[in-house]
Amino acid sequence: MLRLRAIFLxxxxxxxxxxxxxxxxxxxxxxGCVRNLSDGSVELIAEGEKLELxxxxxxxxxxxxxxxxxxxxEWLDASHEFSSFGIGxx
Numbered sequence: 001m002l003r004l005r006a007i008f009l010x011x012x013x014x015x016x017x018x019x020x021x022x023x024x025x026x027x028x029x030x031x032g033c034v035r036n037l038s039d040g041s042v043e044l045i046a047e048g049e050k051l052e053l054x055x056x057x058x059x060x061x062x063x064x065x066x067x068x069x070x071x072x073x074e075w076l077d078a079s080h081e082f083s084s085f086g087i088g089x090x
Contacts, residue, residue: 001078004053006044007037008060010069017042017067018087021060025085028056035088046085047078 021034032046
C-alpha cells in the first residue's frame with residue numbers, strides 16, 4: 001500500500017473539483033481525501049495499491065484537464081489513517 005499526495009494547480013477551486021474527485025473515487029479501491037488549500041490549489045491524499053492510485057490520478061487528470069495547469073505529486077508509505085474517501089477541510 002502506498003500514499004499518493006498530489007497538488008493540483010490551475011483553476012481548481014470553485015469549479016466542483018473536490019466533488020468530482022470524490023465521485024470518481026467511488027470507482028476505485030482507494031481511501032483518503034481531497035481538499036482546497038489556502039493558496040488556491042487542491043490537495044489530494046489517496047492510499048491504495050500503486051496501480052489503482054495511478055489509474056485514479058489518470059482519471060482525475062483526464063476528466064478535469066480543463067481546470068488543471070500542473071500537478072505536483074509524491075509517493076509515500078501509506079499511513080492507513082483513512083477508512084473511506086471524502087472531502088476534507090482546508
